[in-house]
Amino acid sequence: MSSADSPSPTALARQLLAILSRDGGRLKRIDDYLHGKHDDPYMPPQADDEYRLLAGRSVSNWLPLLVDAPAQALYVDGFRPGGADGGLPATESATAEWSHWQRSRLDARQAAVYRGALSYGHSFTVTEKSRTGHVRTKGLSALRTSALFEDAANDDTPHAALSVTTWPSADSAGRARLWDARAEYTVRFLSLDDPKSVVVSDARRHGASACPVTRFAASVDLEGRTLGVVEPMIRLQDRINQTVFDLLLAQSYGSTKVRTVSGMGPPIQRDPETGEPVLDELGNPVPLRINHNNRRFLFAEDPDVRFGSLDETPLQGFIESVEMSTRQLAAVSQTPPHFMLGQIANLSAEALLAAETALNRKILEFRTSFGESWERVFRLAAELSGHASSADDHQGEVIWRDMESRSLAQSADALGKLRTQLDIPARGLWARVPGVTQTELEDWEQKAEEDDSIGQLATALQRATPEPASPSTAVAA
Incomplete structure (x- = not known):
């Protein structure tokens, strides 16, 4: 454009x-x-x-x-x-x-x-x-x-x-x-x-x-x-x-289980002086509250009263669905x-x-x-x-x-085999060391050059040795 x-x-x-x-x-x-x-x-x-x-x-x-x-x-x-x-x-x-x-x-x-x-x-x-x-x-x-x-x-x-x-x-x-x-x-x-x-x-x-x-x-x-x-x-x-x-x-x-009872009327409130039932606005007896928990039992004098329970809803199906x-x-x-x-x-x-x-x-x-x-x-x-x-x-x-989840010993063993069996240069494998950073690699390179005394000596000798005269130059002399 x-x-x-x-x-x-x-x-x-x-x-x-x-x-x-x-x-x-x-x-x-x-x-x-x-x-x-x-x-x-x-x-x-x-x-x-x-x-x-x-x-x-x-x-x-x-x-x-x-x-x-x-x-x-x-x-x-x-x-x-x-x-x-x-x-x-x-x-x-x-x-x-x-x-x-x-x-x-x-x-x-x-x-x-x-x-x-x-x-x-x-x-x-x-x-x-x-x-x-x-x-x-x-x-x-x-x-x-x-x-x-x-x-x-x-x-x-x-x-x-x-x-x-x-x-x-x-x-x-x-x-x-x-x-x-x-x-x-x-x-x-x-x-x-x-x-x-x-x-x-x-x-x-x-x-x-x-x-x-x-x-x-x-x-x-x-x-x-x-x-x-x-x-x-x-x-x-x-x-x-x-x-x-x-x-x-x-x-x-x-x-949780639901307790049921059939054939039994709840107890009702009565006037403490007359003993007559207490009625509500509609004329119905007012039932007493029943304090029912796991430490209490329900009982009835009437033989026709039946107690039962409703099983709890199984949760395993919901868990498996999740x-x-x-x-x-x-x-x-x-x-x-x-x-x-x-x-x-x-x-x-x-x-x-x-x-x-x-x-x-x-x-x-x-x-x-x-x-x-x-x-x-x-x-x-x-x-x-x-x-x-x-x-x-x-x-x-x-x-x-x-x-990848590998131990340092495993990585070192694998890199060593690459060096010896495939003849890969050691420096070429430095970057594959787990966790090595760019700064560490540069530091290794610098230290390797400083420690290469043989290479430095060879370079110095090569620079100090004069080059041999070429054949054409010798004939001319």
Whole structure:
């Protein structure tokens, strides 16, 4: 799209605010369910306060677990740039780019980006240069941010993006930040649905050659639609809540035996002076209240009186229904059942690994998608930092932390076999040590170079030894 055909910043702001208005209801529903604000289970219209109290207690919010399970296995530990001339890594550039990561405190803040993308389908980051000249990246919420793509299914670079910083109120207009391929703007608006109130001002260059906003999408189809892990599970969550509500009703009203008696009239109140029955307004005898509990017995003098009991309502069927719905939720969401049901007794390591296979495949899919987004962030950071070669590095890749449950001894044994049996260089295996960070790898590299006394001596001797004269030079002499 040429600059002449590009919409004006005001037109872009109106489009992006309209996207927020269009998707706001759906994202708000996802946010409510994620934080336990679910629809009430079905109850009769004449339900009393006790019913509504039980309905509130029936909410069993499984949805945060569906987000936490993959999010806790997503952790970037380092960045490996692509090959420079001769295929050697650009170490100096990689150090500068990783410094941008550390300065942005993304070791801790990256989790919020993943959780936002997994919850709502997408989240965003913006990479920009601060007033002090340092490049930083921070996350943007999907509830406040929208982006325009020429091809939303395939493009990783937005045409423009907008993020609301202040929502409008009765006293003041809302404010937002707008980015396009060249500049950043300040947007003021009175309502998401009022395009005439949109005012764009304060244009300034952001320094990048493209929009500095990057989308992190959990799943994107060929129509460009994003989908998280919460929205498809809302109906199953409602089913679990309904079953738990029915269980609470049965537990509250029918889980105890009911004692019955037939053929016996209750004792009545009598006047202490005359002994005559006390009558109510309708002329009926007033019965005495019977204080009956587990420590008291009922007895009758009349042989025709019959005592009995009504059995309690069995709760096992409700419990099995809850477990069945929970297992279905685990299967559809690719979450290991023992994560949700806590049934891990007598399970071998192989059985646990098999149970987590589906989740691990899901995590690998997320790592592939999010890894591409982080690589774009590193290219933006390199460009804003002045590293032109790294800004066009499409071979770089992020290094994800190995989160599999293995002991250090097992990992060391496996890495040792790779070194001896496959003759893989030892330094090439350092990054596969569980829990190692980018800073530790750089420290190991520095210490290895300092400890390589033989290599340093060979280099010094090679420099000190004069080169032999060539044959042509000797003949000429």
